[in-house]
Amino acid sequence: MQKWVYTFGGGSAEGSAADRDLLGGKGANLAEMCNLGLPVPPGLTIVTTACSHFYDSGRVIPDALKDEVRAGIRRMERLTGRQFGRDSRPLLLSVRSGARASMPGMMDTVLNLGLTDETVQALGHDAGDARFAWDSYRRFIQMYGDVVMGLDHEVFEEILEDEKARLGHEQDTELSAVEWQHVVARYKETIEEELGEPFPQDPEVQLWGAIGAVFSSWMNARAVTYRHLHNIPAEWGTAVNVQAMVFGNLGNSSATGVAFTRNPSTGAKELYGEFLVNAQGEDVVAGIRTPQNLTEAARLAAGSDRPSLEKLMPDAFEAFQAICDRLESHYRDMQDLEFTIERGTLWMLQARSGKRTAKAALKIAVDMAGEGLISEGEAVSRIDPASLDQLLHPTIDPRARRDVIGSGLPASPGAATGEIVFTSEQAVHAQEEGRKVILVRIETSPEDIHGMHAAEGILTTRGGMTSHAAVVARGMGKPCVSGAGMLRVDLRNELLITQGVTLGKGDVITIDGSSGQVLKGAIPMLQPELSGDFGLIMAWADKTRRMKVRTNAETPADARAARSFGAEGIGLCRTEHMFFEGGRINVMREMILAEDEAGRRTALAKLLPMQRSDFVELFEIMHGLPVTIRLLDPPLHEFLPKTDEEIAEVALALAIDESVLRRRVETLHEFNPMLGHRGCRLAISYPEIAEMQARAIFEAACEAARLTGAAVEPEIMVPLVGLKSELDYVKARIEAVAKDVIAEAGVGIAYLVGTMIELPRAALRAHVIAESAEFFSFGTNDLTQTTFGISRDDAASFLSTYIQKGIVEQDPFVQIDFDGVGELIRIAAERGRRTRNNLKLGICGEHGGDPASIHFCEETGLDYVSCSPFRVPIARLAAAQAAYRNGG
Ligand code: ADP
Ligand code: MG
Ligand code: MG
Numbered sequence: 001m002q003k004w005v006y007t008f009g010g011g012s013a014e015g016s017a018a019d020r021d022l023l024g025g026k027g028a029n030l031a032e033m034c035n036l037g038l039p040v041p042p043g044l045t046i047v048t049t050a051c052s053h054f055y056d057s058g059r060v061i062p063d064a065l066k067d068e069v070r071a072g073i074r075r076m077e078r079l080t081g082r083q084f085g086r087d088s089r090p091l092l093l094s095v096r097s098g099a100r101a102s103m104p105g106m107m108d109t110v111l112n113l114g115l116t117d118e119t120v121q122a123l124g125h126d127a128g129d130a131r132f133a134w135d136s137y138r139r140f141i142q143m144y145g146d147v148v149m150g151l152d153h154e155v156f157e158e159i160l161e162d163e164k165a166r167l168g169h170e171q172d173t174e175l176s177a178v179e180w181q182h183v184v185a186r187y188k189e190t191i192e193e194e195l196g197e198p199f200p201q202d203p204e205v206q207l208w209g210a211i212g213a214v215f216s217s218w219m220n221a222r223a224v225t226y227r228h229l230h231n232i233p234a235e236w237g238t239a240v241n242v243q244a245m246v247f248g249n250l251g252n253s254s255a256t257g258v259a260f261t262r263n264p265s266t267g268a269k270e271l272y273g274e275f276l277v278n279a280q281g282e283d284v285v286a287g288i289r290t291p292q293n294l295t296e297a298a299r300l301a302a303g304s305d306r307p308s309l310e311k312l313m314p315d316a317f318e319a320f321q322a323i324c325d326r327l328e329s330h331y332r333d334m335q336d337l338e339f340t341i342e343r344g345t346l347w348m349l350q351a352r353s354g355k356r357t358a359k360a361a362l363k364i365a366v367d368m369a370g371e372g373l374i375s376e377g378e379a380v381s382r383i384d385p386a387s388l389d390q391l392l393h394p395t396i397d398p399r400a401r402r403d404v405i406g407s408g409l410p411a412s413p414g415a416a417t418g419e420i421v422f423t424s425e426q427a428v429h430a431q432e433e434g435r436k437v438i439l440v441r442i443e444t445s446p447e448d449i450h451g452m453h454a455a456e457g458i459l460t461t462r463g464g465m466t467s468h469a470a471v472v473a474r475g476m477g478k479p480c481v482s483g484a485g486m487l488r489v490d491l492r493n494e495l496l497i498t499q500g501v502t503l504g505k506g507d508v509i510t511i512d513g514s515s516g517q518v519l520k521g522a523i524p525m526l527q528p529e530l531s532g533d534f535g536l537i538m539a540w541a542d543k544t545r546r547m548k549v550r551t552n553a554e555t556p557a558d559a560r561a562a563r564s565f566g567a568e569g570i571g572l573c574r575t576e577h578m579f580f581e582g583g584r585i586n587v588m589r590e591m592i593l594a595e596d597e598a599g600r601r602t603a604l605a606k607l608l609p610m611q612r613s614d615f616v617e618l619f620e621i622m623h624g625l626p627v628t629i630r631l632l633d634p635p636l637h638e639f640l641p642k643t644d645e646e647i648a649e650v651a652l653a654l655a656i657d658e659s660v661l662r663r664r665v666e667t668l669h670e671f672n673p674m675l676g677h678r679g680c681r682l683a684i685s686y687p688e689i690a691e692m693q694a695r696a697i698f699e700a701a702c703e704a705a706r707l708t709g710a711a712v713e714p715e716i717m718v719p720l721v722g723l724k725s726e727l728d729y730v731k732a733r734i735e736a737v738a739k740d741v742i743a744e745a746g747v748g749i750a751y752l753v754g755t756m757i758e759l760p761r762a763a764l765r766a767h768v769i770a771e772s773a774e775f776f777s778f779g780t781n782d783l784t785q786t787t788f789g790i791s792r793d794d795a796a797s798f799l800s801t802y803i804q805k806g807i808v809e810q811d812p813f814v815q816i817d818f819d820g821v822g823e824l825i826r827i828a829a830e831r832g833r834r835t836r837n838n839l840k841l842g843i844c845g846e847h848g849g850d851p852a853s854i855h856f857c858e859e860t861g862l863d864y865v866s867c868s869p870f871r872v873p874i875a876r877l878a879a880a881q882a883a884y885r886n887g888g
Pocket of ligand 2: 338
């Protein structure tokens with residue numbers, strides 16, 4: 001038989017903290033606190049699965065469930081010596097929601113349930129305090145009227161304000177019993193007028209109403225949005241906790257409060273929290289009255305002249321402090337606690353792991369490891385890798401005033417301030433003059449790379465989280481706000497138009513890539529701190545992890561940044577990025593526009609020394625660490641001008657005829673460039689390009705080895721291979737060049753030739769391709785595109801709809817699609833290693849910096865992950881957590 005209800009209280013409970021899925025977080029921890037013998041008002045928990053049952057049966061509470069609840073209430077009556085619905089010593093109840101994952105304040109709670117026109121008298125009589133009874137009754141009507149009957153809470157607030165004004169009171173606490181009684185009468189009249197039905201006077205009716213309302217609140221708009229944001233499945237449902245009330249509003253020896261066992265913003269080991277005398281829980285949250293500090297230390301620090309709990313109720317405070325210590329060492333984590341003091345007696349109402357800032361998380365984990373509460377491995381596993389983003393970039397000082405003029409997507413974290421510029425040329429120019437700028441564009445293209453480099457941050461009015469601007473900015477570790485649709489860029493007049501203000505070139509703005517906000521003016525920032533607790537956690541992470549962490553980098557600045565973040569080599573150097581820079585793009589264009597191989601070789605000869613010096617610098621920075629260099633990958637037309645204006649400009653610069661240039665641009669046009677003439681297909685059509693690149697790599701390896709004394713073992717990666725014969729053709733060219741260079745230099749060069757696995761065919765034929773490939777690097781951006789048949793650049797227009805409608809749970813370009821793309825990776829890894837057991841396996845797509853995807857890589861047995869420089873610490877931590885979880 002289905003058991004719907006679990007009871008707790010009186011020193012024991014039917015459930016425990018282990019039953020979180022069934023009892024919800026709140027119910028499981030209430031049970032756990034009872035089992036520990038802590039003072040918790042008795043109650044019962046209706047299991048989460050009852051919630052789906054409630055929805056499946058047309059929002060009706062089954063009779064079997066009602067019977068179990070009634071039995072649970074009998075138990076509460078025995079433990080409290082009170083009776084539900086009776087007019088002597090009435091038992092009042094709180095009805096509280098509580099899902100598996102904490103959703104603070106998202107769902108509804110009803111307090112003081114069971115009060116009626118009769119029981120209110122009995123309650124007053126029993127407590128010897130009529131004012132308290134009527135205060136509780138008005139609170140109940142207010143909450144029940146709002147949560148269960150659906151009357152807007154403002155209706156009640158207006159009545160209360162009106163009464164207070166009439167009576168000349170400032171605070172709720174000043175109302176007398178008779179005055180509250182009058183408020184109650186007005187509340188009830190209003191309910192009847194507005195809803196055409198009276199406030200229910202049968203406590204059982206109230207109870208089923210409240211339980212139904214808590215179940216229903218699982219589907220309220222707030223809760224639905226919260227679940228979306230935090231990936232909480234709708235099927236989980238919420239539990240309902242029905243608990244005997246204790247009263248913080250029973251005069252001046254009563255109080256209610258919330259506390260963290262450590263400071264949730266700094267992590268300092270100090271009791272941190274607030275309380276209110278003569279109040280109930282919702283007063284603290286609602287902020288009607290200003291709460292007081294718990295400890296004397298906090299009161300002094302805040303310079304408050306209102307007494308602390310420590311001073312005011314020393315016995316209850318001491319009991320509370322002991323419970324805090326007990327719970328912290330029991331749960332071995334910082335706790336967020338809710339408590340109430342009724343006439344000097346302390347009651348615990350909730351315990352859960354406290355939410356904290358990234359900085360506090362680090363300090364708490366390090367401190368707890370130091371205190372022997374947790375191991376170093378556990379400390380590492382406690383940190384949310386994604387939260388490190390907060391620490392690796394400058395952030396806006398939380399105390400600063402924000403003058404928000406618009407917002408977009410939080411595309412790349414961190415905050416940046418600078419003058420507005422509208423073109424990449426302006427950005428580069430300003431940087432040369434030592435000015436800091438924000439590059440403001442409608443959207444960016446590959447030609448903006450140098451401008452993005454020069455800017456402090458990037459703001460676009462179009463594009464999503466995987467737009468060019470977003471992806472490149474994240475790669476560079478630059479703050480970026482994308483798709484700020486409420487802002488308009490007027491390029492001709494160089495204006496940024498917002499709803500309130502119009503800004504021009506040179507005006508200063510700040511962007512917050514962590515929140516998506518765009519702000520006017522310069523704002524004070526906090527600088528990242530990478531030593532201390534952060535350094536310690538990273539050192540522990542490095543001891544724990546199995547996989548190596550490399551970086552995707554092609555510029556010396558990125559490579560250096562990545563090294564400082566702990567990268568252990570380069571997993572992807574995209575050589576095409578090197579050709580967009582400065583004067584090179586025109587030499588590149590000369591090569592593309594050449595009539596024949598001889599013409600191409602002439603241009604390539606000019607590119608060779610440039611490319612070689614790039615590699616020398618990268619090899620030097622990486623000082624013997626592995627460097628994977630990918631041969632030219634994008635379709636050639638990406639390097640050519642597009643608009644008439646640009647064509648005219650380039651024709652002039654290259655001293656060729658505009659019509660010749662236009663014709664070449666037209667012949668290179670492709671319908672599906674992503675599936676077109678690119679990757680190894682270029683090297684097969686124009687082997688001289690691959691040969692130039694291979695020569696640059698080998699010559700640079702020799703030179704860097706000479707300069708640093710550390711041997712370089714380059715890994716040359718052939719992109720977009722689907723057939724072994726493709727790889728063989730290109731590999732033969734590379735080997736021939738290697739032979740020449742070795743002969744010329746008179747020294748040996750060790751190198752590997754491998755391929756990206758980014759086509760389903762390559763994954764399936766991995767055992768054959770591995771006969772020639774010495775390593776595989778999973779290019780999961782393209783592998784996701786080609787597996788799904790979804791173009792990443794065009795996905796923005798429908799993927800968000802997919803996510804919204806629950807067709808896919810995750811954006812597969814952010815987190816590896818474990819079932820489909822993941823299956824191909826598993827197949828390729830397994831088949832590849834069957835042929836070549838020392839086959840090196842890595843990942844170099846954007847997923848290489850995504851914690852969930854990194855867990856997948858660990859399970860699949862990859863040797864390394866490679867990600868953008870600023871994600872390297874995140875990847876180090878995530879790789880450690882994956883290894884810790886796998887191996888303990
Ligand atoms: P939330 O999940 O929004 O925190 P809770 O169910 O914890 O909602 O209830 C909010 C507040 O109501 C609690 O912090 C507490 O102050 C008060 N409360 C809940 N149950 C009781 C109870 N049995 N007795 C007294 N106060 C209670
Ligand atoms: Mg709570
Ligand atoms: Mg690719």
